[in-house]
Amino acid sequence: MNAAGRLALYGAGLAVAFTGALGISAVAVPDSVVADWKNESTTESHGDMTDKKPSMPMDTPAGLSASADGYVLTSVSSPEKVGDPGELSFQIQNRAGDPLLGYKTAHEKQLHLIVVRSDGTRFRHVHPTLDKATGTWSVPWKWDTAGTYRIYTDFTPKNSSDGMTLTSTVDVAGQFTPDPAKTVSTTDEVDGFTASVDGDLVAGKTSELTVRITRDGKSVTTLQPYLGAYGHLVALREGDLAYLHVHAQGEEPSAGETTGPEISFGAEAPNAGRYLLYLDFKVDGKVHTAKFALDATRGDGADTDTGTHDTSSHGH
Numbered sequence: 560m561n562a563a564g565r566l567a568l569y570g571a572g573l574a575v576a577f578t579g580a581l582g583i584s585a586v587a588v589p590d591s592v593v594a595d596w597k598n599e600s601t602t603e604s605h606g607d608m609t610d611k612k613p614s615m616p617m618d619t620p621a622g623l624s625a626s627a628d629g630y631v632l633t634s635v636s637s638p639e640k641v642g643d644p645g646e647l648s649f650q651i652q653n654r655a656g657d658p659l660l661g662y663k664t665a666h667e668k669q670l671h672l673i674v675v676r677s678d679g680t681r682f683r684h685v686h687p688t689l690d691k692a693t694g695t696w697s698v699p700w701k702w703d704t705a706g707t708y709r710i711y712t713d714f715t716p717k718n719s720s721d722g723m724t725l726t727s728t729v730d731v732a733g734q735f736t737p738d739p740a741k742t743v744s745t746t747d748e749v750d751g752f753t754a755s756v757d758g759d760l761v762a763g764k765t766s767e768l769t770v771r772i773t774r775d776g777k778s779v780t781t782l783q784p785y786l787g788a789y790g791h792l793v794a795l796r797e798g799d800l801a802y803l804h805v806h807a808q809g810e811e812p813s814a815g816e817t818t819g820p821e822i823s824f825g826a827e828a829p830n831a832g833r834y835l836l837y838l839d840f841k842v843d844g845k846v847h848t849a850k851f852a853l854d855a856t857r858g859d860g861a862d863t864d865t866g867t868h869d870t871s872s873h874g875h
């Protein structure tokens with residue numbers, strides 16, 4: 560079993576047993592880490608799964624590997640250059656090495672695709688279409704800027720009870736200047752809306768985060784359901800961009816219902832350090848994405864809760 564199985568993706572909270580922490584303080588991911596992803600994607604994609612056991616520890620967090628539990632993300636392709644119209648496509652291979660055709664639906668979709676540049680910018684969350692004949696997923700695609708991008712596929716195989724997140728990287732040719740590391744910001748302005756997040760992330764504990772949406776200083780009370788919730792929050796751990804998918808708390812809204820100005824989430828940060836948060840919310844039929852950065856503090860008892868493998872150097 561692997562980390563994907565430990566990730567309670569859907570529900571009120573998130574429980575992940577992560578261990579270890581990269582002592583990286585900038586948002587930009589070091590080249591060595593990017594190189595690791597690439598090597599990993601390549602070897603995992605072409606490796607012989609029957610002979611070769613992944614050398615990863617059992618507690619490798621979600622969203623760091625092209626393979627999990629015998630399933631592999633393969634055949635990723637996309638437009639090579641900035642501005643070229645085309646499509647992003649890929650396959651998920653099952654344990655037998657064939658394209659996976661059967662998926663469970665989670666949050667109204669069989670597969671959620673997240674794409675983010677290695678500096679944590681250019682976040683996109685989309686829903687590709689499955690060609691049932693070939694097992695190829697695809698979505699119309701154009702790159703706006705050069706750089707190395709992480710792509711995450713979040714899905715549950717039909718024969719599995721566990722959701723998983725497989726990842727790969729894509730290089731887009733061209734000059735690329737990383738955006739400066741974003742300072743911790745709990746407020747973002749997007750499409751005329753102001754989104755602010757309140758709550759403290761504490762390592763190893765479930766923390767409630769509440770996002771408040773306003774427009775022109777007034778509370779927005781017309782937040783619409785989007786994919787079975789009033790908001791979707793993706794959290795990436797700074798440094799290695801390990802993936803946490805956090806969902807809204809409360810009952811699943813019915814069609815036509817609205818809420819606001821607040822949406823609450825339960826999130827458990829695996830360790831102290833910075834997390835990049837991306838919130839999708841929907842108003843007047845349009846989906847908007849706000850971005851935050853939050854620092855998780857080391858919780859009391861983190862030493863005992865997270866076991867002996869916690870090598871993080873925070874606190875003290």
Ligand SMILES: [Cu+2]
Pocket residue numbers: 668670671672684685686786
């Ligand atoms: Cu999705």
